[in-house]
Amino acid sequence: MEDLVRIRDLTVRFHTYEGVVYAIDDLDLDIRQGETLGIVGETGSGKTMTALAILRLIPYPGRIESGSIVFFDKGLRSELELLKLSEDKMRSIRGCKISMVFQEPGSALNPVYTIGDQISEVYLLHQRQELGRQAKRRIDSLLGNGGTLAASIKRPFWRWQSRLYNKIAEGSNPLEPRILSHIPLFRRLLWRLKDEAGLLTVSMLKDVEIPDPDRVAGRYPHELSGGMKQRAVIAMALACSPELLIADEPTTSLDVTIQAQMLELFRRIKADRGASVLFITHNLGVAAEVCDRVAVMYAGRLCEVAGVEEIFLHPMHPYTKALLEAVPMPGKELQTIPGALADAFNPPPGCRFHPRCPSAMPTCQHERPKLKEVAKDHMVACYLY
Amino acid sequence: MDTLVDIRRLKKHFPILGGVLRRPVGAVKAVDGVSLAIKRGQWLGLVGESGCGKTTLAKTLIRLWKPTSGHIYFDVPDVVKAEIEMLESQDKNGSKLNSLLKENDLGTFSSSRVRSFHRRAQLVHQDPFTSLNPRMKIKNIVAEPLKIHHVLSGHAVETAVEELLDKVGLSSGQLERYPHQFSGGQRQRIAIARALATKPEFIAFDEPTSALDVSVQAQILNLLKDLKREFGLTYLYITHELLIAESVCDYIAVMYVGKVVEMGKPEEIFHTPRHPYSQSLIAATPVPDPTRRVGRIVLPGEVPSPANPPPGCHFNPRCSRASDECREFEPELKLISNDHYVACFYPL
Numbered sequence: 001m002e003d004l005v006r007i008r009d010l011t012v013r014f015h016t017y018e019g020v021v022y023a024i025d026d027l028d029l030d031i032r033q034g035e036t037l038g039i040v041g042e043t044g045s046g047k048t049m050t051a052l053a054i055l056r057l058i059p060y061p062g063r064i065e066s067g068s069i070v071f072f073d074k075g076l077r078s079e080l081e082l083l084k085l086s087e088d089k090m091r092s093i094r095g096c097k098i099s100m101v102f103q104e105p106g107s108a109l110n111p112v113y114t115i116g117d118q119i120s121e122v123y124l125l126h127q128r129q130e131l132g133r134q135a136k137r138r139i140d141s142l143l144g145n146g147g148t149l150a151a152s153i154k155r156p157f158w159r160w161q162s163r164l165y166n167k168i169a170e171g172s173n174p175l176e177p178r179i180l181s182h183i184p185l186f187r188r189l190l191w192r193l194k195d196e197a198g199l200l201t202v203s204m205l206k207d208v209e210i211p212d213p214d215r216v217a218g219r220y221p222h223e224l225s226g227g228m229k230q231r232a233v234i235a236m237a238l239a240c241s242p243e244l245l246i247a248d249e250p251t252t253s254l255d256v257t258i259q260a261q262m263l264e265l266f267r268r269i270k271a272d273r274g275a276s277v278l279f280i281t282h283n284l285g286v287a288a289e290v291c292d293r294v295a296v297m298y299a300g301r302l303c304e305v306a307g308v309e310e311i312f313l314h315p316m317h318p319y320t321k322a323l324l325e326a327v328p329m330p331g332k333e334l335q336t337i338p339g340a341l342a343d344a345f346n347p348p349p350g351c352r353f354h355p356r357c358p359s360a361m362p363t364c365q366h367e368r369p370k371l372k373e374v375a376k377d378h379m380v381a382c383y384l385y
Numbered sequence: 386m387d388t389l390v391d392i393r394r395l396k397k398h399f400p401i402l403g404g405v406l407r408r409p410v411g412a413v414k415a416v417d418g419v420s421l422a423i424k425r426g427q428w429l430g431l432v433g434e435s436g437c438g439k440t441t442l443a444k445t446l447i448r449l450w451k452p453t454s455g456h457i458y459f460d461v462p463d464v465v466k467a468e469i470e471m472l473e474s475q476d477k478n479g480s481k482l483n484s485l486l487k488e489n490d491l492g493t494f495s496s497s498r499v500r501s502f503h504r505r506a507q508l509v510h511q512d513p514f515t516s517l518n519p520r521m522k523i524k525n526i527v528a529e530p531l532k533i534h535h536v537l538s539g540h541a542v543e544t545a546v547e548e549l550l551d552k553v554g555l556s557s558g559q560l561e562r563y564p565h566q567f568s569g570g571q572r573q574r575i576a577i578a579r580a581l582a583t584k585p586e587f588i589a590f591d592e593p594t595s596a597l598d599v600s601v602q603a604q605i606l607n608l609l610k611d612l613k614r615e616f617g618l619t620y621l622y623i624t625h626e627l628l629i630a631e632s633v634c635d636y637i638a639v640m641y642v643g644k645v646v647e648m649g650k651p652e653e654i655f656h657t658p659r660h661p662y663s664q665s666l667i668a669a670t671p672v673p674d675p676t677r678r679v680g681r682i683v684l685p686g687e688v689p690s691p692a693n694p695p696p697g698c699h700f701n702p703r704c705s706r707a708s709d710e711c712r713e714f715e716p717e718l719k720l721i722s723n724d725h726y727v728a729c730f731y732p733l
Contacts, residue, residue: 260682
């Protein structure tokens with residue numbers, strides 16, 4: 001399978017007053033076309049930072065220090081180096097080619113706009129030309145029929161509108177509509193764009209199985225339940241049919257039965273659209289349910305990457321093993337991992353897991369294990385192999 | 386084993402105020418007629434989704450809130466409970482019934498009696514980041530219950546605090562620190578040490594591990610196991626994670642919109658669930674085993690609001706087996722096999 005995203009030597013550091021936090025340290029990861037890649041790990045292991053680095057949204061004082069993230073654009077059939085793109089170019093990719101679903105649906109939505117407005121915004125920003133084409137088609141059909149008096153009075157206005165929307169549909173950034181959109185009141189003349197976006201929004205909401213999408217589009221976030229909000233956020237992320245959907249703990253704040261609905265939805269989305277999904281979670285059960293491949297992270301580094309069955313049935317890295325043992329399962333003694341998570345400011349040298357590792361060797365203390373392929377499609381960073 | 390905590394037909398309703406005069410226009414029926422018995426030394430798991438009234442039940446049981454109606458008996462002999470039941474059914478002898486209730490029913494206790502009751506029963510809250518006062522040192526946090534209940538005084542308090550922290554796996558060198566200097570797991574340990582301070586017989590845990598990572602969660606659960614064995618404690622453990630309930634609890638109650646829908650031993654609940662809700666809840670739980678992906682039941686719809694629950698069985702709009710009977714009448718919790726109770730007209 002082709003790679004969609006290729007991350008190489010990615011290093012992200014946070015320069016804080018207390019010191020430098022090594023959030024991500026030399027990360028190599030591939031996301032293949034049409035797969036669901038899960039990233040699992042505990043709090044502070046750098047899962048979310050990896051996702052934010054792909055979108056170049058690392059918050060201050062964090063910085064991408066080095067590395068490369070190559071994104072293969074299917075539409076343009078070319079490779080893009082995301083870390084070298086201009087901010088403008090990056091903005092045209094965010095939410096369009098690569099989109100993200102955030103952890104807390106309550107805080108991901110703006111409380112003062114309706115759900116419909118917020119999803120329409122995606123279309124208005126990224127698919128203006130398409131909307132212009134749709135609007136022109138609608139006006140042309142109006143021009144074509146109807147010989148009533150009202151229609152004949154409005155006809156010159158329609159002709160002008162048709163020309164206007166044609167410009168939007170053709171040009172990358174035509175002057176006339178641009179001027180119009182900056183003048184209060186006059187920008188209302190472009191209302192058809194918003195209408196078209198509204199129609200697309202409703203069909204998108206229907207697609208994520210929201211009952212009664214027409215009504216929900218007019219609702220404010222506080223009027224919806226957690227599961228509905230998450231569906232709306234997913235609809236927003238899917239609006240432009242992204243090639244990569246990043247889901248950052250999308251089910252953590254939801255109930256078990258709603259979580260099951262959400263996982264079903266993710267599976268269907270992937271099957272219908274063939275998009276790749278980067279699924280970040282700390283719940284190993286959820287990862288086992290939805291992912292094709294799983295990457296395990298610890299303290300900013302990858303421990304193990306393998307197919308989902310491989311990693312759950314034959315884990316190799318001591319951390320993966322310990323993590324699986326720590327999940328409560330009936331009829332099994334709970335195993336704990338000794339010690340605490342690595343200190344972010346002052347991580348242990350060598351393998352970051354060695355102070356807690358039951359099979360640590362002298363080499364682990366000062367030399368960093370490289371990720372290597374020990375079985376087919378099974379990469380482990382450990383000196384045991 | 387004798388019964389330590391006995392809840393009978395407990396209700397806790399929160400009024401919804403409306404209009405200019407702020408009069409009650411409705412009620413959120415958070416806990417709506419729950420009967421539950423916890424035996425001495427038992428680890429009872431209470432599972433359910435958010436908004437089903439788990440936390441309200443625990444807080445009412447510990448008497449942080451006054452129940453709307455129903456009885457809570459804590460360590461009351463069966464004879465007395467039977468007498469109260471009898472007097473209630475006869476509907477006379479008002480003064481005798483009242484004096485008996487005042488003496489035995491936690492729900493009618495005065496605040497000073499409730500305070501002395503808190504020496505015997507404690508609550509550990511869900512979020513260790515908000516349940517500890519950020520301006521108090523750890524030693525003061527853990528010592529506070531000792532001072533309030535006048536258990537110890539002077540120098541004895543300090544040694545007791547050190548002992549308690551040692552019990553939960555923290556060193557005495559951390560006594561002078563503040564809560565923000567600890568990680569989530571350590572904070573939860575502090576909260577547990579505080580709950581243990583007065584040597585209670587009963588502790589209610591309100592999702593103590595939901596804010597913690599998997600490996601830390603395992604540490605806390607093992608700690609709870611050890612403490613229970615050492616002090617002979619009785620636990621009420623609230624969780625929404627069924628895997629935890631199944632692996633640690635002795636007895637399980639499943640709640641749905643203010644009511645207990647099924648109770649039984651974990652083996653029975655998880656392998657032969659009899660209520661359709663428990664069945665789909667178990668089937669919806671993700672298990673870290675990719676070979677077990679099949680057989681998931683995805684429930685349609687969402688949990689109804691406890692302010693306006695559907696008539697009849699609260700689960701009927703989402704249930705595949707619902708009939709007209711379910712839409713009209715509420716099923717009672719019935720014993721169907723050894724220690725296994727189900728509230729359903731058509732148990733599986």
